[in-house]
Structure formats: structure tokens, C-alpha cells
Amino acid sequence: MSKTLIEPRTLSGFKDRLPKEAYAKASILSIVSEVFLSYGFMPIETPHIEYADILIKQGSDEIQKELYRFKDHGNRDVALRFDQTVPLARFISQHRHELEMPFKRYVIGNVFRGERAQKGRYREFTQCDFDFIGSDSLSCDAETLQVICNSLHALNLQEFTIWLNHRDVLNGIFEYFKIQDKIESGLRIIDKLDKIGLDSVKNELEKELCINKEAVDEICTIITMKQTAHYSEFFKEISYLKSYNQTLKKGLDDLESMLHILDGLETDISIFRINFSIARGLGYYTGIVYETTLNRLKNIGSVCSGGRYDNLTQSFSTERLSGVGASIGIDRLIAALLELDLLEQKGTMARVLIIAMQKEYFVFAHKIAETLRQSKIKVEVYPDAVKMKKSLGYANAKGHEFSIIIGEDEFRTKTLTVKSMSSGMQLESVSILRALQIIKES
Amino acid sequence: MSKTLIEPRTLSGFKDRLPKEAYAKASILSIVSEVFLSYGFMPIETPHIEYADILIKQGSDEIQKELYRFKDHGNRDVALRFDQTVPLARFISQHRHELEMPFKRYVIGNVFRGERAQKGRYREFTQCDFDFIGSDSLSCDAETLQVICNSLHALNLQEFTIWLNHRDVLNGIFEYFKIQDKIESGLRIIDKLDKIGLDSVKNELEKELCINKEAVDEICTIITMKQTAHYSEFFKEISYLKSYNQTLKKGLDDLESMLHILDGLETDISIFRINFSIARGLGYYTGIVYETTLNRLKNIGSVCSGGRYDNLTQSFSTERLSGVGASIGIDRLIAALLELDLLEQKGTMARVLIIAMQKEYFVFAHKIAETLRQSKIKVEVYPDAVKMKKSLGYANAKGHEFSIIIGEDEFRTKTLTVKSMSSGMQLESVSILRALQIIKES
Structure with missing residues (x-):
């Protein structure tokens, strides 16, 4: 009986993890889970497949294009989740009466995006998120940053910088120039600063927002400000911005108050740096936002990002729930720990x-x-x-x-x-x- | 601006896990992973999505019907994995030159089957498998059973029974009655013994295999034999079966040799029971097979099943790789541990x-x-x-x-x-x- 062999292969953009790497990943996840638990975060699980309408309502156009969407056996319109935040919003709305607020959860699971395959970008990847829902206190924002610091420390990473911004800083600047309605395109352009450079950002802002060169220059002055001194000095230097409008004032005050909490905690406060160009493209952020880079490996990008959002469950419920969340980039962390030789790769754990x-x-x-x-x-x-x-x-x-x-x-x-x-x-x-x-x- | 709210809901057959249950599950998986590691098994990961032809070749007709299959963005014919064994076969064939043989891996991940929704059956569920590939030694079979015992012990489960059979026992009986060609339907019928009862099994065997009542009776005598005494006694009692043919002899000898290894290990040998009705429907088993039931909760079915297969990678490679594998039924175990009050359900781990x-x-x-x-x-x-x-x-x-x-x-x-x-x-x-x-x- 002759048989045709099938070529063993994975889809482009998908990958296997061999034992050494899979074990390293499992160890990392176990270490950060233990940090989450030590702050009172608990795990939840949601399905990989959801009704498409659940996922689409909150997703951007780009994400809709990348959605793995199909009909199931009952001819239902379904899709694979593309992040952990929309399922979280659905989960909270659905189980609202079973959950205590504030609700602190972490989740570790894979998400799917049919992006164009690129080096180091996968169509299936693991997201490790933790969120603190149901409180608008800055205590949550500060704690989220502590969790990031302690997670990285637990992984033996010491030299990193957490870049902070507040959506209301950018909102306030746009308001000042009376271009609030263009904030979304504005954020998208500012988000590309690291990638395309200042000149291109200036060009795009001028063209897409239809504003004059002076306004562009002022926006760019602000988004390229570098906090070099202690944060209290920096806030003195830029205090003039608070007079622009209440929005800008609120953003700057929140940032300063939160840094004040962190400063009281014997945290090395110099790891936190204000950076007004941190836009965090995602639409739902409304407060303090952050990205984390490794000082010795800046090129790999942010290993941990997040921020505050005001109205997580708006697609599903009229109850307004504010929250803070962050996402640890597991794939980038594995790559970084390998490059920094901080990850033992063992063929077996048996001695x-x-x-x-x-x-x-x-x-x-x-x-x-x-x-x-x-x-x-x-x-x-x-x-x-x-x-x-x-x-x-x-x-x-x-x-x-x-x-x-x-x-x-x-x-x-x-x-x-x-x-x-x-x-x-x-x-x-x-x-x-x-x-x-x-x-x-x- | 009025907005239409979307009803937050999960698909039928899919479920969320709330913190208490998700934490309990994570703890169970962490405990069994530690047992796997202590025997030299290492984790691997494969994608949730594979080329459909990879999954279909080895799947049964039923599984093909239940497959979540769709076209991806590149119009490729893809599907969600329905088990962890076919991806393992693909993985080993694809990475053969990077893997040391014998290869011991465990895997924890979700699989998808569009079955008719039933109580307690889900369309997405977690499989926790460990496999020992590249050796046909009974040492692997014995070790697999040790891993099952130690995993259950580590979860504080003491009272369980592991039911053992060998495919060659049933093969040998069918050979004896010259109905080898009907072994597949035969196994399917025998597999239902617990569900439909002996009389129905007899009827179905007679009808579907077109054999006389005498043969049916003898088959049923064998499959309903109960090992009550020590295994050495039992093997003496049934030694006459070895004279039927070489196949039957091989099956019985393997079982006895493996029990001899386990008996030498201060394992409580009485937890192992020969049961010739254990068929394990799946086509790929060829040697010793087993199921595990909890003595105080027999109704929940097997919490851990597995066996030896001869030619795991046959769809992908001409190399013949024998192996042993078992799967821990995580959902059933969670249900059992809850019912037996052996699982602490905590709202938070923070004290x-x-x-x-x-x-x-x-x-x-x-x-x-x-x-x-x-x-x-x-x-x-x-x-x-x-x-x-x-x-x-x-x-x-x-x-x-x-x-x-x-x-x-x-x-x-x-x-x-x-x-x-x-x-x-x-x-x-x-x-x-x-x-x-x-x-x-x-």
C-alpha cells in the first residue's frame, strides 16, 4: 500500500516552540504570574473564539482587516480574538453580578492577527495582560507601574526605563490649537516618531491636520521634551503648560501625583521618565499611558505597555467602568533575556x-x-x-x-x-x- | 449620540473561567507540569492553527466533521487543532534533526471540536498531554503509568484505579475468530460497553461483525473478565488464552512484564487492573492502553487515558517512531477535585x-x-x-x-x-x- 506523505510545515507567521524555548517561556510566565498574584490579581480565562460582533465593535478598522473570521458549524459569524481587552470587557459585562469591584485580573493567552508576515512579527502570539477595573484612583496607576517594575526585577532585568505620558497632555495641546477633532490622526502620527523621525512627523502633522507651521513646531517642541532632571524639577520647568487649559493641567497634575506616590516607595524614581510623544495608538486610553524599554536593548521596542481607560465596557453596558491595564510583551522579553544572556536554556530539567x-x-x-x-x-x-x-x-x-x-x-x-x-x-x-x-x- | 449595546455572550459550547476556577486550573497545571519535569519531560508549543491537510490526514471521519476549518487571509485552507497528537507528529517530523531521541514532551493547550453541545462537553477544551517518543521499551509504558500515579497523588487524589489492556489482546481475539478485518468496528462497539451495557454490545457485535452467537459470547466473556486477585494469579488463570495465537500471547506477555516493573517499585500494585474491554477508540494505539477512574467518582469517566502507538509520524515521514502517551483530563479533574472538596477555591491569593x-x-x-x-x-x-x-x-x-x-x-x-x-x-x-x-x- 503506497502512501503519499504530507510535508510537515507550519503556516507563515506561526511558529513552534522547541523545548528549551517553551520551558523558558513557561518559566517567565510562572514568575510574572507570581508577581501578579502577590498584588491580588487573579487569573481568568475566556474562549479563543467569540461572536464576531463582540470583537468587531471595539476593534479598529485595521484590526477588522486582520481578524480571523469565519462561519462555525451552526453558520454563526465567529472570529478568533485579536487581543485580551475586548474579551475582558465582554467578560466583565457578562459576569458583572458575580464580580467584586475593584476587579483585578491577569490573563495569559494567545491572540491572532492576520498581519503581513514580517521578521519577528507573528500572526499568533501570546499576550500577558493584567488589569485593575472599577476605580479611577491614581493608586491603581501607581500600582500597575510597580507590578511592571517588580515583574522585570523578578526576571533579573534591572536596567530599564518606563516612559510616561497622559492622554490629556496631548488632548490639551490639540485643544489649545483648536484641533481636538483631529486628535486620532494626530496620535497616529506622533506614535511613529521613533520610526519615521521628527521631520517626517512634522510634515505629516502639517499635511494631515491642516495646521500652520508654528502650531506644528510647538506640538513638536512638547513631544520631544526630554525629562533629564528629577521629575519635580521637570514639572517646574514645564509648569507654564498648565495655564494652556484645564485638560493639560489635569494631565500634568495626574502624572506628578502618581510619581509622588511612586517616589514615596523607595522605588528608584529615575527609571520613570516623562515623554510626551508616547501616544499608545489604541483608542481606548484616556489617562496616564506608558511604555517600557530596556536600556541595553532599545531597538527591540517596548516590552511592557499600558495605561488608563475610562469606559472599558461601553459596547456592552451603560455602566461606566474605569480601569488601568498593562501588557507584558512575552515574545520580546524572551528575545531580550536571550540576548542579555539572562535566560538559562536547558534541554532538560532532569539533572x-x-x-x-x-x-x-x-x-x-x-x-x-x-x-x-x-x-x-x-x-x-x-x-x-x-x-x-x-x-x-x-x-x-x-x-x-x-x-x-x-x-x-x-x-x-x-x-x-x-x-x-x-x-x-x-x-x-x-x-x-x-x-x-x-x-x-x- | 445614541449607541446600540451588544449583548455580552459566549458561543454555545464555549465558556469563561472566573478567577476562582481559573486559579484552581492554573494550580493543577502547575502541579502536574512539575511532575512531568521531574521525569525529564519538557514542554513544547505548536500553533492553534494548522494547514487543514496536516490535521485531516490523521483525523477520523468524525473529527473531520467537527473541524473548525476556514480560509485565512491568503486563502489558505486552514483549521484549528482538534487534538495535540497530530500537531506532535507534525512537529517531530518537521524538527526531526533538532530533537534528541527518545523525545519526551508535555504540552498544555486548548483544542477545538465542533461537537453537538452537551452538558459538560465543550467545543474548546484544554488538553494536557505527555508523550515519550522513539523507544518501544516497556520501561516507557511503566514510566507513563508512574507519571499518572504521581500526578494524581500530587493533586491529593489517592483512591483511583488504572484499567489496563493491550490492543493485541483484542486483535488476537479477532484474529482467532478470523474477523481481523472488522477490528475497527469491533473496537468501537466494545468501547461502548459501559454506556450501552453487555446485551446491546452483544447484539451490535452479532449484527455488525456478522459472526455467530458462540463467537460473540466468547468475545464477551473475555472483555468482561474482572481481575480481582493479584495480577500474577490473574495471568495464571487466563494463561490458556496465550495458546490462541502469537498476537494474544504478545499482548498478555507485555502486560505482565510491565506490571512486573511497576510491582518492583513499591507502587501499590492493586491500583492497576486488567480490563480487556478498554478499547480506546482512537485508531493509532497499537500496544498497552489505559484509562483511569476515581474510585469515589466512577460516573465522571476516565480522568487520564493513554497508550502506546507504533507509527506516530506515518503521515509525514517514512521513519517509524514508536511512542507512549497519555492525556490528563483537566476539566474532569477540576470537577472531581471540587466534588471531593480537594480544591481550595479562593477569591484572591492576597492574604x-x-x-x-x-x-x-x-x-x-x-x-x-x-x-x-x-x-x-x-x-x-x-x-x-x-x-x-x-x-x-x-x-x-x-x-x-x-x-x-x-x-x-x-x-x-x-x-x-x-x-x-x-x-x-x-x-x-x-x-x-x-x-x-x-x-x-x-
Whole structure:
């Protein structure tokens, strides 16, 4: 019977994770989850598939184009989620009576966007979000930033900068120039500052907003201001902006008050930097917004972004719920931690490989393995009785620290040969207890 | 501007998990992952979407009907994965040169099947699989069963039974009656024994396999045999079956040899029971197969099933790779642990809620919170300065053990009021250090 083989392949924009990387990712997620839990955030889960109308209402035009949308078996118009925020809004509205407010949740899951495939951009990627819903207190904004700091610290990342802005700063400037109605296009252009440079931003602002060069220059002066001194100095320097209008004043006051909370916390306040060009394109932000860059790897972009939104559930409910949320860019973090050599990549977490030279020794081999596991040592039993070269080759390739060899003598005397895979040193006729001790102490 | 609200709803067959349940699930997955790692299994990840031809080739007709299949933006014929085994086969074939054999992987992820919606059956559900590929040694089969036992033990489940069979037992019986060509329909019927009862199985076997009543009776005698004594006794009793043919002999010998390995491991061997009616409908099994039931909750069905397959990658490669795999039924386990009261359901993992009575006290509140977190105590700061009744009500609803109250006196003297939420007892003017001690020691 001849068979046609299918070429094993993944779709463009989709990828497999091999064990080393998958384990590294799982570790990162476990570490940040523990940080979320320590602040009272709890996990939730929502389906990967939703009614299309649920997702479309809040999505931008671009996202609609990128939506994986299809008919299900009941001919329903459905789609794969493209983010975790719209499902959160749906979730809160649907379960409102079961949830205590303020509601703090985190979520880790994959989302799908049919974007043009580019290097480092995937059509399926993991989002790790945490949100604090149902309070407009700056305490939440400050706490969100603490969670970001502590998550990065927990991952051994120390040198990073969190860039802060407030939507009302940009709103206030646009209001000042009487171009409030053009704020959306304005934000989209300002968002590209890092990518296209100041001159192009100026050109686009002038063209798209139909404003004169003077206004463009003033907007650009503000969005390129760099906070170099302590934040209190900086706010003194720019205090003149508060007189422009109430919107600008509110934005600047919020930023200063929140920094004041963070400053009281023995946080290294110099990691926070005001940057009025942070626009965070997404429509729903209304308050303080932020992005996080790694000082030694600025080119990878923001590893953690977020901000305050005023009316999360507006598509689903008339109740106005304010909230703050942030998203940790897991894929970028993995890339960064690898590049900074802060991520151990292991072929196996098992420290020991037990090698039985004959089939008959397997009971003994598994017994030793269970004994070691009872002492919290991770251990693997090589499943076949093969030539030593092969099983030791496996231990070398996978990265076991020790191999334990059970040959004829060992089996007869119920002792072990313990071999260090790094030094090649070998101890023979070792008791099980002694072997345990050697491995535990190394 | 009037807006139409969208009704927040999930698709039939799909569900949200609220925090208590989502946390419980995350804990279970974290516990079993740790068991997998301790045996040398490592995680991998594959995409939720694959080329349809990859999934269809190995899927049964039924699964093809249930497939979520659609065209992507590039008009490619794609589908959501319906299990983790076909993607594993594709993964191994595609990355063959990067993988060490034997290859041990676990995977936790959601799969999709457009089945008719039924109570307790979902169209999206989580599969937690572990597989041991590239060895046909019974050592792997035995280890897989150890992993199941230790996973259940790690979840505090003690009273369970693992039902064992070997495909060659049923193959051998069918061979004996010269109806090998009807094995697939036969297995499908036998698989229903628990559901439809012995009489219906007999009827169906007679009708569908076109065999006489005598043969049906003998098949049914074998599939209803109950192992009551020690396995060695049982194998003596049924040794006559080995003379039927080599296939039957191979099946019975494998089962006995594997039990011999497990018996040597101080495992409670009585949890393993031979049951020749275990058919495991899936086409790819070829060796020992098993299902696990909880003694106190038999009605929920198997919580962990698996077995050996001979040729995992046959659709993608000519290399023959034998393996063993098992799948932990996470949804059933959650239901079971809840019913057995073995799963703590908590509204928050934070033990302490800090309540600041005035906005001005928030810096102090967050400072206390960070101090407690540094001592590994999970703690939440109530974000608004509201009436005590409201914030204490939140602590009661969420299940914090303690609240720490910061009022005027506390703020002035930099002391705390610590309240036990269960007893209502309250200690005033407590130093931070003392508060930490009280919480740590309780």
C-alpha cells in the first residue's frame, strides 16, 4: 500500500516552540504570574473564539482587516480574538453580578492577527495582560507601574526605563490649537516618531491636520521634551503648560501625583521618565499611558505597555467602568533575556540520567529514580538497554549533570556508578544514599 | 449620540473561567507540569492553527466533521487543532534533526471540536498531554503509568484505579475468530460497553461483525473478565488464552512484564487492573492502553487515558517512531477535585487588604504593602479612600485573612491597626514589624 506523505510545515507567521524555548517561556510566565498574584490579581480565562460582533465593535478598522473570521458549524459569524481587552470587557459585562469591584485580573493567552508576515512579527502570539477595573484612583496607576517594575526585577532585568505620558497632555495641546477633532490622526502620527523621525512627523502633522507651521513646531517642541532632571524639577520647568487649559493641567497634575506616590516607595524614581510623544495608538486610553524599554536593548521596542481607560465596557453596558491595564510583551522579553544572556536554556530539567545496561535492571533503575525524586531531584531513566556510547551521548546532548550507570556489578551488589557529565569523573560502588548525597550537594 | 449595546455572550459550547476556577486550573497545571519535569519531560508549543491537510490526514471521519476549518487571509485552507497528537507528529517530523531521541514532551493547550453541545462537553477544551517518543521499551509504558500515579497523588487524589489492556489482546481475539478485518468496528462497539451495557454490545457485535452467537459470547466473556486477585494469579488463570495465537500471547506477555516493573517499585500494585474491554477508540494505539477512574467518582469517566502507538509520524515521514502517551483530563479533574472538596477555591491569593482612609495615606499604604511582599506575603491595597464598610465588605467577599487599616492616628504615628477578618479581632497601634510577625505566624 503506497502512501503519499504530507510535508510537515507550519503556516507563515506561526511558529513552534522547541523545548528549551517553551520551558523558558513557561518559566517567565510562572514568575510574572507570581508577581501578579502577590498584588491580588487573579487569573481568568475566556474562549479563543467569540461572536464576531463582540470583537468587531471595539476593534479598529485595521484590526477588522486582520481578524480571523469565519462561519462555525451552526453558520454563526465567529472570529478568533485579536487581543485580551475586548474579551475582558465582554467578560466583565457578562459576569458583572458575580464580580467584586475593584476587579483585578491577569490573563495569559494567545491572540491572532492576520498581519503581513514580517521578521519577528507573528500572526499568533501570546499576550500577558493584567488589569485593575472599577476605580479611577491614581493608586491603581501607581500600582500597575510597580507590578511592571517588580515583574522585570523578578526576571533579573534591572536596567530599564518606563516612559510616561497622559492622554490629556496631548488632548490639551490639540485643544489649545483648536484641533481636538483631529486628535486620532494626530496620535497616529506622533506614535511613529521613533520610526519615521521628527521631520517626517512634522510634515505629516502639517499635511494631515491642516495646521500652520508654528502650531506644528510647538506640538513638536512638547513631544520631544526630554525629562533629564528629577521629575519635580521637570514639572517646574514645564509648569507654564498648565495655564494652556484645564485638560493639560489635569494631565500634568495626574502624572506628578502618581510619581509622588511612586517616589514615596523607595522605588528608584529615575527609571520613570516623562515623554510626551508616547501616544499608545489604541483608542481606548484616556489617562496616564506608558511604555517600557530596556536600556541595553532599545531597538527591540517596548516590552511592557499600558495605561488608563475610562469606559472599558461601553459596547456592552451603560455602566461606566474605569480601569488601568498593562501588557507584558512575552515574545520580546524572551528575545531580550536571550540576548542579555539572562535566560538559562536547558534541554532538560532532569539533572540525572539513569542508564540500565540490561533490560533486567530496569526495575532497579526506576526504583533509584523514584528515590531521587522523593528528594526533589529531577531524574530520567534511559528507556532502552543500549551501548553506553549512545546513552551517554544522550545525556551530553540533553545536558544532564550526572549519569548513574547500572551494569552487572552494580545490579548484583545494589550499588551505583555515578558519573559527572561535566568533569567525566566517575565514582564506582557507591551506595544509593551516597549517590543521593553527591547529587544533592553538587 | 445614541449607541446600540451588544449583548455580552459566549458561543454555545464555549465558556469563561472566573478567577476562582481559573486559579484552581492554573494550580493543577502547575502541579502536574512539575511532575512531568521531574521525569525529564519538557514542554513544547505548536500553533492553534494548522494547514487543514496536516490535521485531516490523521483525523477520523468524525473529527473531520467537527473541524473548525476556514480560509485565512491568503486563502489558505486552514483549521484549528482538534487534538495535540497530530500537531506532535507534525512537529517531530518537521524538527526531526533538532530533537534528541527518545523525545519526551508535555504540552498544555486548548483544542477545538465542533461537537453537538452537551452538558459538560465543550467545543474548546484544554488538553494536557505527555508523550515519550522513539523507544518501544516497556520501561516507557511503566514510566507513563508512574507519571499518572504521581500526578494524581500530587493533586491529593489517592483512591483511583488504572484499567489496563493491550490492543493485541483484542486483535488476537479477532484474529482467532478470523474477523481481523472488522477490528475497527469491533473496537468501537466494545468501547461502548459501559454506556450501552453487555446485551446491546452483544447484539451490535452479532449484527455488525456478522459472526455467530458462540463467537460473540466468547468475545464477551473475555472483555468482561474482572481481575480481582493479584495480577500474577490473574495471568495464571487466563494463561490458556496465550495458546490462541502469537498476537494474544504478545499482548498478555507485555502486560505482565510491565506490571512486573511497576510491582518492583513499591507502587501499590492493586491500583492497576486488567480490563480487556478498554478499547480506546482512537485508531493509532497499537500496544498497552489505559484509562483511569476515581474510585469515589466512577460516573465522571476516565480522568487520564493513554497508550502506546507504533507509527506516530506515518503521515509525514517514512521513519517509524514508536511512542507512549497519555492525556490528563483537566476539566474532569477540576470537577472531581471540587466534588471531593480537594480544591481550595479562593477569591484572591492576597492574604491582606490594606485600607487607607484618606488619599494622602496611599504612599504609606503602598509602602507597607511592599514591605509585606518582601516577606513573601501577598497583599492588596484597596485603591480608593471610601467608607470602611465598603472596603471591609470587599475583604470579606474576596476572602482576605487580614485587613490593615490606616486612619488618621495610624498615619500620624506610623503604626497600624490589624484586623483578623475571620475572628473580627482587632489590634491597634501595632508596629509594622509586629504586624508582619502576626501575619507570618498565623
